[in-house]
Amino acid sequence: MGEIAKKLAKMDERTRIAFLGNLRSLVDAKTPEKFEKYCDLLTNYDFIEAKVNHPKYGVQALIEDYELVENDELKNQEADNIETLKDLKLIKEALRLSAHILNQDTTQFPGQLTGRLLTFKEKAIIQNLLQQISQIKIPWLRPLTASLTPPGNGLIRTLTGHSDYVNAIATSNDGKYVVSGSRDNTVKIWELSTGEEIRTLTGHRSSVCAIVLSNDGKYVVSGSEDKTIKIWELSIGKEIHTLAGHSDSVRAIALSSDSQYLVSGSWDKTVKIWKFSTGKAIYTLTGHSDSVRTIALNSDGKYIVSGSGDKTIKIWEFSTGKEIRTLTGHSSSVYAVALSSDGKYIVSGSGDKTIKIWKLSTGKEIRTLTGHSSSVYAIALSSDGQYLVSGSRDNTVKIWKLSTGKEIRTLTGHSGWVDTVALSSDGQYLVSGSRDNTVKIWEFASGKKICALTGHSSSVYANALSSDSQYLVSGSGDTTIKIWEFASGKKIRTLTGHSDSVRAIALSSNGQYLVSGSWDKTVKIWEFSTGKKIRTLTGHSSSVYAVALSSDGRYLVSASRDNTVKIWEFSTGKKIRTLTGHSDWVYAVALSSDGQHLVSGSGDKTVKIWELSTGKEIHTLTGHSDSVRAIALSSDGRYLVSGSGDTTIKIWKLSTGKEIHTLTSHSDSVYAVALSSDGQYLVSGSRDNTVKIWELSTGKEIVAFTGEGGIRCCAIAPDNGKIIAGDGSGNVHFLKLENIEVQP
Missing domain, CATH: 2.130.10.10 (YVTN repeat-like/Quinoprotein amine dehydrogenase)
Structure with a gap:
């Protein structure tokens, strides 16, 4: 038993709580001695294990301890301190990657930390922490190789809670919330910064296939296989309207930028336009010869773009419902469409494994992106129009440069098809939902790939x-x-x-x-x-x-x-x-x-x-x-x-x-x-x-x-x-x- 463990064992409960929660005072003191003690505690296994296991604290409280020293303070530190803080950040990110597991089972703490930090075993502080872990006396399974996703590969957090496939994802414009829809018939609202599940919305009688949030962040809209669309108040989770009118599964929804209108696409081959405030259907657009899988609206509200199982993309005039143009080129179902923020380009993803970029004004195909080894189910574009994100049946998320079509990064970590992707409005985070029943949050700007013991490209x-x-x-x-x-x-x-x-x-x-x-x-x-x-x-x-x-x-x-x-x-x-x-x-x-x-x-x-x-x-x-x-x-x-x-x-x-x-x-x-x-x-x-x-x-x-x-x-x-x-x-x-x- 180490000195910290002995010290904790002798404390009464009140003193123990105070000791485990005292790190902020060490940082606020801004003295070299207190800073050293802060670093010592956060690299001491007995301390961090005690905090994770204490009912008053837990994993998130420990993660927040590592965040007490912000990145902008690095420039005021000496070189040795900078390296120490970088190592603390690795430990913090390892905890964040394992938070969804440790929230359910803290006995896995030593195995999870070891499996994620072995990649960095040459670093003295990490090596010392791993050595401390190796000396614990409880039964555990010790990873011998770095086979878990390490810090620094872009993945920040995994959200678990759905009991079936995650079909749809949306993020609020203020960056506070992630909303997910699942085949378990529920909609879940999560806090983006902590991964905490805030609320579960129930009411749909079948799989939730589509999710969108109003620009003001007040409302969630969901589309389901039960043929309905539901509008919910986000802050309290109250169901406000149920829109019925489609004769088959609702697979796609979009909101106009002013949130006055809602557009839906269905397996009944139609696109419907609804008045958001009343839930009344205004138009029904027909023309597709197979299911409508995806919908997008341009920012000025003039055009609707739909993608279908009939392998085509259709452009419609919003005000009249008139079909303007049909784009052909994909050799399989079109599962995803998105529009660039300047309204110039359409991006589509298909069962033919390709992504295509089209000019909206002419319908001309500009570029075809290849790289996925299976169907492309999801597309999202960054708000600055520079990047394209795709999710695929090959279990990966890819980031591409929109202007050149060059693949920049492949994010791996899902063990099931990636059905949905979304980007936060500030461009910091990428969120993906998968048939492995999880939602993953990634840091968009990073994603430096650090290899673990992989070698197979499939299960x-x-x-x-x-x-x-x-x-x-x-x-x-x-x-x-x-x-x-x-x-x-x-x-x-x-x-x-x-x-x-x-x-x-x-x-x-x-x-x-x-x-x-x-x-x-x-x-x-x-x-x-x-x-x-x-x-x-x-x-x-x-x-x-x-x-x-x-x-x-x-x-x-x-x-x-x-x-x-x-x-x-x-x-x-x-x-x-x-x-x-x-x-x-x-x-x-x-x-x-x-x-x-x-x-x-x-x-x-x-x-x-x-x-x-x-x-x-x-x-x-x-x-x-x-x-x-x-x-x-x-x-x-x-x-x-x-x-x-x-x-x-x-x-x-x-x-x-x-x-x-x-x-x-x-x-x-x-x-x-x-x-x-x-x-x-x-x-x-x-x-x-x-x-x-x-x-x-x-x-x-x-x-x-x-x-x-x-x-x-x-x-x-x-x-x-x-x-x-x-x-x-x-x-x-x-x-x-x-x-x-x-x-x-």
Whole structure:
């Protein structure tokens, strides 16, 4: 226990509160001694951990302590102090990046700080803080590499609270608020500076697809799949009007600059103009032959621009509703349109992966921007007309120079499609909303990319550890397999050959071979030492989701979306048997260590136990209420563990099929489970972004770690102390289980 910790332990509660809240007085004193004490406290792990955990303070109060010394005071400091303040800023930004996690679970404090600050371990102050963290005595998962988003990459904060996709985002003109609309049927109002959720507006009966704020900041307008538009008073969250008239989902809304008129676009193929004060419909504009996905108004209120599933953009005269021009050029649906502040240009984003810039007055296409690898769903323009921001189905946000079409920056961090983007009116912040259910706030001007342990350009769906724990193998949606050195996190080799997402990985017990299963319907066998492809097994009629190898190396088992499990002779690639019995996709397979049993998990919500030698079905285990996505067997052959889309993990007796425990702590689908070789611990990975460690015998949760996206796969090293997890953002997390006694 450090000196600060001892000091805090001896204090009564009143003195402790005063001590933890005393930093402002140290700054206000403006003396070198007090400044040094201020810096010492904010680089002391015991102090910052105590403040985060104290009910009167918490994460935001600690962040505000770091902000007591503003950037403009740097010029009045000596060189050493300037460097110290820069390091304090890194710690502050790391806290801000993890605030949404720590607000829910402060036990993750050491893991979150370590995962974000390891990038800066060469800095003396950061190195000292990491050293302090490494000496704590509580159980935690210690990141061995910088696999979490570090400070300085542009991302400021992540807002969590929606329980489904975030479809729409808007910011108030005064820069105080962010408003989000979600598939969870709600509208949420957040404070931009702190990320605090202020209010949730309920009333829509279906997904909220569009959000806009009045220029004066008084009103929120939302459009929904329930075919209605609602107008709300922002300050109190009161619903003022409900506008009905569309015969299908309302996908887009815009307000005139004077807030007198509201324009909406719908899947009913129409554009409607409404009087804002009364909610009365004035015009209905028809002409699109497919759904209207997006709407924009120019600043002088003369023109409406609409984009549609019919691949066209239409320009309409606002005062008459007359169609002026149709712009063609996109080869897929137009999902987003925006107008430059000077009214000269239209920018559009499409399912054809491109962004196009058009001249409003003539409809002439000026430029096509390429760079996204999937559909462009969202477009926003800076108020000064210099920059363009796009959000895409490829999970990224891109910033472009409008005048040249040059890509300036790519922001990564979302683990789902980016459906909406917005810029604050002062141009300081960029806000994005995603199908990973989060809202992210970015510093627009920065965005210097600092590399973490990434390497895959898409979700990591599968991983496996070599038996000697020296190597990790990962498979990804980018169609590649990567081999990593475990100790350093260094990438050694990339294997290419699959033509679609790699969903499954297994290694032979002798370490000589690697087996992969893919959405391209094939199973491939590779030589581990060289990366050379030895054999491709074909026979499945749909995607392969899982592969497993028998401990004696004789058999290979694969599971597929074609509802079957196939058993192959490893040495020849010959198919021996096909097991049928599941009535839905088979997501998972595992083999018992004695080679007698095969276990499969399916979308039909069941687990099946089969005799490997005959293919005979022995037991069907029921109890899950959703797809069984993951299976693991204990090395002694006594227990079976299953993870499901119903958010639970079940532990079963293999010999009888009897359910022993149900573990309920994950808040979303469980994608991965693994067991320690000594049978003491269970590791699980979930779409809720967490890796959790459990005690197998009791079902008690021991510790958790939150990544940047849904955890798709996990493995535990034979020495039981190291855990690897791959997430939906393409990150591979190398974690060490600290302060828990494990037996190799």
